[in-house]
Amino acid sequence: MKRLMIRADRSDDRDVRKGYITDGLEAGFSGFVLREGDECFEELGRMDAIYTHDNEFTDHSYISVSIDGPGSMEDVMSLAGKKKAVIVETTDWTMIPLENLIAAFDGSGTELYVSAKNSDDAKLYLTTMEKGVDGIIIDINDPTELSEFKRILSASPNEDLSEVTVVSVRRVEMGDRVCIDTCSMMSPGEGMLIGSYSNCLFLIQSESEDNGYVASRPFRVNAGAVHSYIEVPDGGTRYLSELRSGDDVLLCNGSGRTRVASIGRCKIEKRPLLMVTATDGMKEYSVILQNAETVKMVKKDGSESVTKLRPGDKILARIDTGGRHFGIPVDESISEI
Template identity: 30%
Template sequence: MRASAAAPAEPKKTVWVWTESRQVMTAAVERGWSTFLFGSKDLGKDWSSTARINALFIDGPGIFDEENQKVAVISQVSSPGELDLVQPDNAEAENIVIDFRGGWQVIRAENIVAAFQGCKGNVLAVSTNTTEAQVFLEALEQGLDGVVLKVDDMDDIIKLKDYFDRRNEAKSQLPLTKATVTKVEVVGMGDRVCVDLCSIMRPGEGLLVCWIVCQRNVSCSF
């Protein structure tokens, strides 16, 4: 088997921070996250005078930078029906922030990610803790483009950075490359394996193992 080309690198995830805690702000800046959301312009200007941050201000459904340029829109979603109304490709800004009111658990994370796959804009979900952030970043093996971490506890900043460090370390230990099969040899019996492809296969796709295709539940063309 001859490697032909390296697999494309995963797009870098975006992290914005929404907080009123100066400790959280300091912890985030120390870990390389410098974009912050503010509901109050006074707080944003105060922090900008003491730290190098990218301050963004929420004004109605829009999010603006310090020069009053719209950089994102924010949509509040509390039901699957409201999620269907969000159209990132028609948004007035490059970024769209989804704020799930009343608990996002009413909508499966996989459905949330699937709803925005392939859209042109960057979609970020508001997360109130590290666990929620990880779910949005991992669902369907791809996750959303990023998260807005809305917290007032610096431990959440530390935990999310540790998560990214572990994730990057795991990827560096097992790089994936495209390869071409140049020769096949019989080497004897192998071990039995179980492959769970429920989250990454679509109707019409199958798995070819030892020239026999087994598919369950959903009919396909094989």
Template identity: 35%
Template structure:
């Protein structure tokens, strides 16, 4: 889980509501310019004093951590020696090559470093993260909004250790915590037994092209019902009549569900360029990938029926062609036209019904 710091220095009249939401959402730290704003905070949140452009107060309690500008306040190591009960971190504003070098040193050597990149490019952050690889300290990057937080969390694949967002309205703490949740969660996969396949006539199927290459045992989960999906394989494996397209999954009929970010489902027909979908491997490890294009074309269709050991019926409708594939136990690649009754495939059984893509506990029958 990435660290979420909420900066309330400019929160003004909404400060109390913002803090209450932040505590409820269990943000990791509240950042304030005045000690008085930190005093009422519970012990579940880190109290960070950041008196930018102001001198340090004589007494630092109840602050747990003080972020300092060395040019104004002195070196963090020297301050920590004088105040052994408080942690200190370094603030660096990156505006040029010299300040970028300072940020790299801070990320390597300081226990805490708070970085502000004046320019929107993320290349300087990439350089800092590369320089800090293997370091023991934590790097916090100042961001303008929740969307930038998502980007910062993913820079160089592992991202900054955390972000600091200046909150001006309730709701932002909730969004920040959602952005910080790891997008490599593990989904419980089960073995499904094929009970039959049948031709389903003509219809539209969707190929989902992503901006990422899939692994050999990776694809996306697709099903006609929200309560059961089959792991459809990407076109990573060689085919005799066409080159491999490791970014593509020939996923299924356009009405089908697939899993996307934050536990939602989407119809394949809803996916668009720039959207997000969940890639899943044969061990259940998942990651969110960006959709580059969805190709919907009329093709002959094949209906696949399967059942879980617990008795849940699963259906998947795909293009009726032998090069369309699903994954079996251990990542075995199976051509859909070769499936027979008794064949085992991998799938996922979401535990709740769906309403506009969100999980919900309600009565619902899907046939």
């Protein structure tokens, strides 16, 4: 997970420094650079703070450096492996090959942070060479801009969803299924990507629609059997049985747009189950879900309850290639049946 920290130590006005912290906490940030003597600000909320004195970090395993040309860049690259973190500032990134810095620090044990004055630059720094830098130090004059930073930097990449065709829906034995209650409200068409195989995850809708039997619970996804995979932020997968309160999960809608939510509660209960099998024309994939009218799979034009699905129906899924090892994509052939 990339680290985002707000510089709240620049101003000589203590109230201004406090404003950066309160605005940052309200925007959802938890990392701050504070001025020595402002330790009491940690009482404003739980945070991860590092301190400066006369613009130098009091923890000497952190160092802030400025690059103004090729010579100073060589000096910065020589710090790889010698510090816990190096924070780089420059007035003109167009003359500094950021790719070279990322390559030099990769695998060195030293984290590379870059100071950003606006959210567009910060996004670029986090995605350069796909890997990006390890973190961003947000250094701005107006704390009201923090919400825009949070919006852009917390955005997750879109998913490429495909239509697959239902082959069969059949009852299987009673089993343990997981209900995921999040701290976020979801809309119809939005849910989580779940599947029995890591290379095909089906879009299971949240309980965001009223149905005449029970009230809607738009914070909940009845996700399926305990063995199932779920996609989590940063492109990994986990087993449903592993999830706990406070974990992050990925929400996705029918257009493939995603966002991150935190789990408030997971419930595992014995319930009657159905196995839905579908094909992309080349392979068959399946997912095991609770046999209940409230469990719905997302289609291009809405959703359909698993109890009403029929062979030939089209539903949305994310098809992947290769396999996974401990939830991480790997380029190898794996057969799952």
